Structure formats: C-alpha cells, structure tokens
Amino acid sequence: MISLFKKFEGEGILGINRRIGEYILPFNPREYYPLVDDKWKTAELARQFNVPMPHHYGVVDTFGGIRKIRELIQNRPGFVVxxxxxxxxxxxxxxxxxxxxxxxxxHYHKVDDKTLSEKELHHHISGILSGLYSLDGNSDSCVLQERLECHSFFQEISFRGIPDIRVIVFLGYPVMAMLRLPTKESGGRANLHQGALGVGVDLRTGTLTHAVCNDKIIHLHPDTKQTLSGRVLPHWETILEMASRCYDMSGLGYLGVDIVLDETRGPLLLEMNARPGLGIQIANRMGLRDRLRLVEKIRNSADGPKTRVHRMFQEL
Ligand SMILES: Nc1ncnc2c1ncn2[C@@H]1O[C@H](COP(=O)(O)OP(=O)(O)O)[C@@H](O)[C@H]1O
Ligand SMILES: [Mg+2]
Known part of the structure; x- marks a missing residue:
C-alpha cells in the first residue's frame, strides 16, 4: 500500500498521523469506542435506532456456554461465528x-468447502473467548449471526462470499465509499488484509470506478474475470443515508460504516469502525482531505441524515 500511497501523494491523501491527530482523536470520544468495537453492543444500539442488521442467533460469553451453541444454530440454513x-x-x-x-x-461446511468437526468448532470458539482474535487482546465473546446470501448484483463479481460497502462518514456527512469484494484468497471475507478487492465508488451515483488488490491496480476480478467499473450499486441513496445515521447512533465524528446488501431486506449494517483504514483513497485514486475540509465548511448541525446526503450530492 505504501508505494501506491506515494504515487498519489500530493493529491490530498490523508496519512496515518493526520488521520489520528486531526480526525480520530478530536472527533471520536473514547468513551464511545466500545459501542462500535463490540459487535454485540453495536447490534443492541442498532435495534434501538431501528437500523437493520443481519439477524443474531445469540452470543456465547463463557466456556460453559459453548455447549449451548447446538441449540442456537438448530435448523438454521447456515451461520457465521x-x-x-x-x-x-x-x-x-x-x-x-x-x-x-x-x-x-x-460436520460443519465452510464457504470454501472445507469442513470442521464439532470438536474443532468448539475449539475455535474457545480461541475466540480467550481473546485470540480480539482487537485489544483481552478475553472476548462470540457472536452467532445469520449467514447472508450474496445479492444478485454481486453474483458475477464476488467469489463465494459477501461483499461489503465501506462508507467514510465525517460529522454525519458521507465523504468517500469503497466496495470490497471477496476473492478466492480472502476466504469469503471482504477484508482487504485477507486479499479482498477494494473498488472505488462514485459518491454521487454509486458507480464503480477503479479497483485494487494487494496493492495493485486491476481491471478484472481475479477469480471471476469480470469487469468491475461502470456497474451501479443498487439502493445507493439508502446506503448513504444509513451510513450517515450511524453518526447520530454512535456519536463518532470520523467513522467507517460497513454495509451489506440483502436481496430482500436491502441494505443492512454490518459493523462500524472508529479507526477506518486509509486504503479507500487508493481505490478511489483520490485523497480524503478536500472532502473532509468541504464538510467542515458546509456542515449544519441541524441537518438530519437525508439532508446531509443531499447536501453532499449538491456539493460534489
Ligand atoms: N453474516 C455474514 N454472512 C456472510 N458473510 C459475512 C457475514 N458477516 C461477515 N461476513 C464476511 O466477513 C467479513 C468481515 O466481517 P465483519 O463483521 O466486518 O468483521 P471484521 O470486523 O473482522 O471486519 C465481511 O466483510 C463479510 O465478507
Ligand atoms: Mg469488517
């Protein structure tokens, strides 16, 4: 990523130090972090604010509780741990x-067709509870969530997994967006660090622009060989409004909102992030700084989510 960052330097690219010093520290009060860092707390909050999320089957927070997972996932067509x-x-x-x-x-069948025995699943959940994957290294709990099906829009351009749409929201105004597409390498997950693709999105129209994968600019999806640019994301305005509402919900001024599309329910909130990464600028070949400054100029604290989205549309 560093080399591509260098290439676009001077185009208003926001670097790590500025991101932390000028945006994350001043605009994200620390006491709100747990609401977004803990996916179970986010789910509670989203329920209160009527923001739709994938269904949750339950949470396991003790080693003794691992036994009850059979009950929680009984008769489900699939699930996510x-x-x-x-x-x-x-x-x-x-x-x-x-x-x-x-x-x-x-036996549990994963999205890549590999299987896990019941014992292996329990072992994996034990690892989660002991904090093996937790952001702060402390002990953790394990969320059991409905497995989402890929929306038909993504059928040609996603490899065996659920893409998500990352929107950077500053003071409630959407400023930049990126579609992340799972690849064979990313094992069904839409995380750039796992090898997923990042695709820039035109903020006004929801049209896909450029794509990057593992720090390289690409034109075709590496597995499905389909072109990406020019396709228009469905439900675009609703996606941006939902992302904007997450500001009111979380109280975080500089926020990364991840949204997934469900065929029947439309956009659903997947998670929020208080320290969103900067790779979105590479996928969009555009720096964040001008957009962030624009928001500081036009912001009006009386605006609600819909108005904020429209105001952004007018300004772009
Ligand atoms: N309920 C789900 N159904 C199918 N795939 C999912 C589900 N939840 C997450 N994923 C996949 O895993 C990725 C990471 O999930 P996410 O909840 O964003 O966790 P993280 O904080 O680790 O990024 C998503 O981008 C998506 O591709
Ligand atoms: Mg995520």
Whole structure:
C-alpha cells in the first residue's frame, strides 16, 4: 500500500498521523469506542435506532456456554461465528451447512468447502473467548449471526462470499465509499488484509470506478474475470443515508460504516469502525482531505441524515 500511497501523494491523501491527530482523536470520544468495537453492543444500539442488521442467533460469553451453541444454530440454513471484538476478518467462520456422518458425528461446511468437526468448532470458539482474535487482546465473546446470501448484483463479481460497502462518514456527512469484494484468497471475507478487492465508488451515483488488490491496480476480478467499473450499486441513496445515521447512533465524528446488501431486506449494517483504514483513497485514486475540509465548511448541525446526503450530492 505504501508505494501506491506515494504515487498519489500530493493529491490530498490523508496519512496515518493526520488521520489520528486531526480526525480520530478530536472527533471520536473514547468513551464511545466500545459501542462500535463490540459487535454485540453495536447490534443492541442498532435495534434501538431501528437500523437493520443481519439477524443474531445469540452470543456465547463463557466456556460453559459453548455447549449451548447446538441449540442456537438448530435448523438454521447456515451461520457465521464472529469474535465480538475482532477486526480485519480474523476469527470469522462462515458455515454454509452441516452434515451428519453415518456414525452420527456432525460436520460443519465452510464457504470454501472445507469442513470442521464439532470438536474443532468448539475449539475455535474457545480461541475466540480467550481473546485470540480480539482487537485489544483481552478475553472476548462470540457472536452467532445469520449467514447472508450474496445479492444478485454481486453474483458475477464476488467469489463465494459477501461483499461489503465501506462508507467514510465525517460529522454525519458521507465523504468517500469503497466496495470490497471477496476473492478466492480472502476466504469469503471482504477484508482487504485477507486479499479482498477494494473498488472505488462514485459518491454521487454509486458507480464503480477503479479497483485494487494487494496493492495493485486491476481491471478484472481475479477469480471471476469480470469487469468491475461502470456497474451501479443498487439502493445507493439508502446506503448513504444509513451510513450517515450511524453518526447520530454512535456519536463518532470520523467513522467507517460497513454495509451489506440483502436481496430482500436491502441494505443492512454490518459493523462500524472508529479507526477506518486509509486504503479507500487508493481505490478511489483520490485523497480524503478536500472532502473532509468541504464538510467542515458546509456542515449544519441541524441537518438530519437525508439532508446531509443531499447536501453532499449538491456539493460534489
Ligand atoms: N453474516 C455474514 N454472512 C456472510 N458473510 C459475512 C457475514 N458477516 C461477515 N461476513 C464476511 O466477513 C467479513 C468481515 O466481517 P465483519 O463483521 O466486518 O468483521 P471484521 O470486523 O473482522 O471486519 C465481511 O466483510 C463479510 O465478507
Ligand atoms: Mg469488517
């Protein structure tokens, strides 16, 4: 990423020090971090604010509780296991179905067709609880979530997983967006660190622009070989409004909001991030600084989410 950053230097690229010193520290009060760092707390908050999220089957927060997971996932068409306090896709398992062998033992099938025995699943959850994947290294809890199906828009351009749309929101105004597409390498997860693609999105129209993968500019999805640019994301305005509402919900001024698309329910909030990465600038071939300054100029604290989105549309 460093080399591409260098290439676009001078185009208003926001660097790590500025991001922390000028935006994260002053605009993100620390006491609000737990609301976004803990996915279970985010789910509670989203319920209060009527922001739709994937369904949750339950949470396991003690080693003794691991036994009850059979009950929580019974008769579900699949499920996702997540560290509540995780990040970058670490520790996430996407289970698409289960099967029973002749001897009666249960196997869980992952999105990449590999299987896990019941004992291995329990072992993985124990690892989550002991903090193996938690952002702060402390003990954690494990969230069991519905497995989402890929929206038909993504069928051609996503490899076996759920893409997400990252929107950077500053003081409630959406400033930049990127689509992240799972690849074979990323194992069904849409995290750039796992090898997913980042695709820039035109903020006004939701049209896909440029793509990067592992620090390289690309034109075709490496697995599906489909062109990416020019496609228009469905529900674009609703996506931006939902991202904007997350400011009111979280109280965080500089926020990364991750949204997924469900075929029938439309946009759903997946998670929020208080320290969003800077790679979004590479995918958009554009720096964040001008957009952040623009928001400081036009912001009006009386504006609600819809007005904030429209104001941004007018200014771009
Ligand atoms: N419920 C789900 N169904 C299917 N895939 C999911 C689900 N939740 C997450 N994923 C995949 O895993 C990735 C990471 O999930 P996320 O909740 O954002 O955790 P992290 O904080 O580790 O990024 C998502 O971008 C998505 O591709
Ligand atoms: Mg994420």
């Amino acid at each position: 997540k560290p509540a306090n995780g990040g970058m896709g670490n520790g996430i398992l996407v289970i698409v179905r289960e099967s029973e062998s002749e001897s009666g033992s249960i």
